[in-house]
Amino acid sequence: xxxxxxxxxxxxxxxxxxxxxxxxxxxxxxxxxxxxxxxxxxxxxxxxxxxxxxxxxxxxxxxxxxxxxxxxxxxxxxxxxxxxxxxxxxxxxxxxxxxxxxxxxxxxxxxxxxxxxxxxxxxxxxxxxxxxxxxxxxxxxxxxxxxxxxxxxxxxxxxxxxxxxxxxxxxxxxxxxxxxxxxxxxxxxxxxxxxxxxxxxxxxxxxxxxxxxxxxxxxxxxxxxxxxxxxxxxxxxxxxxxxxxxxxxxxxxxxxxxxxxxxxxxxxxxxxxxxxxxxxxxxxxxxxxxxxxxxxxxxxxxxxxxxxxxxxxxxxxxxxxxxxxxxxxxxxxxxxxxxxxxxxxxxxxxxxxxxxxxxxxxxxxxxxxxxxxxxxxxxxxxxxxxxxxxxxxxxxxxxxxxxxxxxxxxxxxxxxxxxxxxxxxxxxxxxxxxxxxxxxxxxxxxxxxxxxxxxxxxxxxxxxxxxxxxxxxxxxxxxxxxxxxxxxxxxxxxxxxxxxxxxxxxxxxxxxxxxxxxxxxxxxxxxxxxxxxxxxxxxxxx
Ligand SMILES: [Zn+2]
Numbered sequence: 001x002x003x004x005x006x007x008x009x010x011x012x013x014x015x016x017x018x019x020x021x022x023x024x025x026x027x028x029x030x031x032x033x034x035x036x037x038x039x040x041x042x043x044x045x046x047x048x049x050x051x052x053x054x055x056x057x058x059x060x061x062x063x064x065x066x067x068x069x070x071x072x073x074x075x076x077x078x079x080x081x082x083x084x085x086x087x088x089x090x091x092x093x094x095x096x097x098x099x100x101x102x103x104x105x106x107x108x109x110x111x112x113x114x115x116x117x118x119x120x121x122x123x124x125x126x127x128x129x130x131x132x133x134x135x136x137x138x139x140x141x142x143x144x145x146x147x148x149x150x151x152x153x154x155x156x157x158x159x160x161x162x163x164x165x166x167x168x169x170x171x172x173x174x175x176x177x178x179x180x181x182x183x184x185x186x187x188x189x190x191x192x193x194x195x196x197x198x199x200x201x202x203x204x205x206x207x208x209x210x211x212x213x214x215x216x217x218x219x220x221x222x223x224x225x226x227x228x229x230x231x232x233x234x235x236x237x238x239x240x241x242x243x244x245x246x247x248x249x250x251x252x253x254x255x256x257x258x259x260x261x262x263x264x265x266x267x268x269x270x271x272x273x274x275x276x277x278x279x280x281x282x283x284x285x286x287x288x289x290x291x292x293x294x295x296x297x298x299x300x301x302x303x304x305x306x307x308x309x310x311x312x313x314x315x316x317x318x319x320x321x322x323x324x325x326x327x328x329x330x331x332x333x334x335x336x337x338x339x340x341x342x343x344x345x346x347x348x349x350x351x352x353x354x355x356x357x358x359x360x361x362x363x364x365x366x367x368x369x370x371x372x373x374x375x376x377x378x379x380x381x382x383x384x385x386x387x388x389x390x391x392x393x394x395x396x397x398x399x400x401x402x403x404x405x406x407x408x409x410x411x412x413x414x415x416x417x418x419x420x421x422x423x424x425x426x427x428x429x430x431x432x433x434x435x436x437x438x439x440x441x442x443x444x445x446x447x448x449x450x451x452x453x454x455x456x457x458x459x460x461x462x463x464x465x466x467x468x469x470x471x472x473x474x475x476x477x478x479x480x481x482x483x484x485x486x487x488x489x490x491x492x493x494x495x496x497x498x499x500x501x502x503x504x505x506x507x508x509x510x511x512x513x514x515x516x517x518x519x520x521x522x523x524x525x526x527x528x529x530x531x532x533x534x535x536x537x538x539x540x541x542x
Contacts, residue, residue, distance in 0.1 A: 009076035013083050016069055020090060021348055027057040032306045039315055042296030061097040070094055085516055086349040096192050099176045107176060110169045114162045114458045121161060123154035130154065140243050140252065145230055152240035159452035166452050170422045173461070177419075186419035189462035193355065194518050197416065200465055203531065204412055207405060207472070208437070210537035215402045219439050222399070225253050238443050239434075246454065247438050248407045250399035256392030258322040261376055261383045267318050270379050271328050274369075278496065279503025280336045289314040301327045303334035303363075308351045312338045322393075326370035333363035341507055346514045355519035357466045361473030362510065368478070371397045375495040398540050401471060405536075408468040409437040414451060415462050426451060473523060475535035480527040481505055492539045 034053040038046040070091040078084040099107075122129035125147070130138070135155045142148055173185035182188035190197045220234075226241050227234045243251040268286060275282045290297070291314065301316045314331045318324045337359050342351050353359035369375040371393035373386035383389050410433045417429055430451040431442040451457060456464065475491075482491035485501050496502055509526040523531045 006077060006079065009073060010078055010080060010083060012069070013073045013076075013078055013087050016066065016073065017083070017086050017090070017347070017349065020066075024057070024060045025348055027053070027060055029307045031057050032304060036304060036306065036313065036315070039298040039302070040290050042298070058097060061094050062101070063094070064098070067091075067094045067098055082347065082350070082516065086347060089349055089515065092192055092194070095180060099179055103172060103176055103179070107169065107172045110165055110172060111458050114165050114169065115455070117162050117165070118158060118455050118458075121158040123151060123157060125150045125154050135245065136243075139240070139245060143230065145232070145241070148240040149238070152245060155245055156448060156450045156453045159449040162458075163449040163452045166449075166458065167422065169458065170418060174419060174422065184419040186416045186462050193466075200412070200469075201416070203469070203472075203533065204409060204465070207468070207533040207536070208409060210533050211402060211405055211540070214537075214540065215406055216439060218399060218402055222251060222253065226251065235441070237441060239440050242440070246407065247440055248404060250396065250403050254392045254396050256388055258371075258389070258393055258396070259320075261381050261389065262320045262322055262325055265320055265325070265381050267320060267325050267328055270325070270381065271332055274329070274379060274497060275332055275336065277498040277500075278506075279500030280341065280506065282332050282335055282340070284310075285312050285314060285332065285335045285340065288312070289316070291316045291318050293317040293319070301331050303331045303338070305338040305340075305352065308339040308348055309344070310339050312340050322370055326367045329370055330363040330367035333366040334359055336506070337362045337511055341511045342514045343512060346516065350514045350516050352515050354513065354515055354517055354522040357469040358473055358510070358519055358522055360467060360470030361477060362506075364470055364474035365478050368397070368474075369495060372495050375497065378495065378497045401536075401540050403438075405468055405471070405540075406437045406439070408464050410434055411454075411456070411464040412468075413437075415457065418451075419462075469531060472531055472533055472536045475539055476523065476527045476529070476531065477510070479535040479538070480509075491535070 031050070031053040034046070034050040038050040070087060073087045074091045078087060122131060123135050124130075130151060132155075135151055138151045139148060142151075170185070177183070177185040177188035180188060182191060187197055190200060223234045223237055226237055230237075230241055232241075239245075239247065243249065268291060272281075272283060272286060288311065293299075297317065298315060299317055301314070303312065303314045305312050312335050314328075314335060316324070316328060316331060318328065337353050339351055342353075344351070353362075371390075373383045373389035373393070376383050376389070377386055410430075414430060414433055417424070418426055427447050427449055430449075431446070434440050435442055478494070479491040481502060482488040482494045485499070485505050486494060486496070488494050510522070513522055513525065517525055520530050523529070
């Protein structure tokens with residue numbers, strides 16, 4: 001291309017970005033505000049307003065003309081790297097919305113229909129119907145193996161109820177992916193988020209290698225405890241003997257009451273002091289946040305950056321226990337990695353986290369401290385037996401992460417294979433993976449679509465690997481901070497409370513690039529190596 005054409009392309013790219021900021025960004029901000037309002041109030045009118053705002057935004061992103069310009073500009077050799085990066089990101093955001101409107105409508109209606117069936121489904125045993133939380137309670141508390149088995153089987157019944165709809169949805173999703181030039185929906189979901197499916201699989205193979213032995217060793221100990229609890233031999237344990245219906249989490253076997261130190265603790269004040277102590281004060285975020293339970297409000301916890309201009313808020317439902325201590329440290333970790341500390345000199349499109357996995361990682365890294373008795377003591381929270389607390393809490397965290405990592409292996413590999421070949425024997429594939437990665441014995445003779453009982457396959461497809469990669473990022477970043485800031489080569493024991501140099505490190509090495517760097521380049525920039533499983537395995541595996 002001639003110099004003139006290149007200069008023209010650059011000018012055109014700048015014009016397009018300015019147009020986007022003028023016409024689409026206000027819709028994004030309106031959507032974020034409406035989302036906040038609906039989740040705070042729970043009112044139908046607010047949810048209707050949220051949906052209307054989302055529709056207006058989606059319509060704007062579906063703009064074929066702008067997409068055609070983006071497609072052309074993406075091929076041009078734009079000389080300004082910041083402009084080039086913005087065009088690439090805008091291209092991906094618009095690409096996702098280019099699916100034929102009728103097909104999109106059918107996908108949305110199919111997944112809504114399945115989600116509704118999940119909401120109304122009750123596990124029936126005899127003439128008793130169990131809600132999801134009642135199922136979980138039985139699996140947590142009952143010693144009656146026959147009841148556990150029947151409740152577990154009934155809870156999987158939702159899979160058979162939705163399987164035909166799910167198969168149609170998988171077909172439609174693959175059709176949409178092919179419309180946009182991808183081989184299948186799994187490939188598309190990862191590519192839209194700048195992940196190469198083969199690279200992700202290689203990373204998960206490494207994680208499998210490094211965690212298999214420690215996981216199996218720990219699982220043998222857990223199995224011995226459970227066999228004792230139920231009075232059966234270890235090899236008679238089946239999925240219904242575990243507390244969680246999918247064995248995503250460890251059974252409750254830790255003994256120590258982690259909630260005791262928090263009975264009189266002021267969780268918000270602790271967070272305020274901690275983040276100030278590391279040089280990342282968040283007082284203004286707390287002032288704008290909505291932190292306690294009230295009628296109609298969403299029961300979960302979120303952090304949201306409303307306008308990428310410093311209006312960052314947390315929604316929470318704090319009660320004084322360990323879960324909410326960890327959750328608040330987590331959400332405020334998202335809050336510091338936002339327009340609060342990402343430089344305002346970056347253009348809007350780049351003034352956000354590099355990737356969902358990097359912001360999850362930062363949040364997970366700070367969350368770890370609620371499970372350290374030493375950290376709590378330094379923060380002025382009285383713990384009666386610091387060593388016993390840390391021992392129990394660390395064992396719990398190690399088990400949680402090891403067990404969760406094996407579960408993520410199943411989800412990643414299952415969804416990849418399902419979208420690749422939807423007509424294979426999926427019932428069998430699911431249990432093959434569960435046996436191989438989670439070490440759970442399949443129930444003899446069972447042939448049912450148990451994977452379809454996991455709602456995330458419908459509502460958050462091809463997403464679980466991001467949580468796991470977030471954990472890997474958290475461990476790798478924590479190890480880098482230990483090494484670079486504290487000259488400490490045993491990150492698993494490192495705690496800090498009054499160390500503004502941590503904040504300086506985060507600002508320089510993690511927050512400053514915003515979305516200028518793709519996730520793996522940011523990982524290298526912040527930690528000196530591409531994302532890998534070594535730091536995670538050093539803490540929880542080998
Ligand atoms: Zn999070």
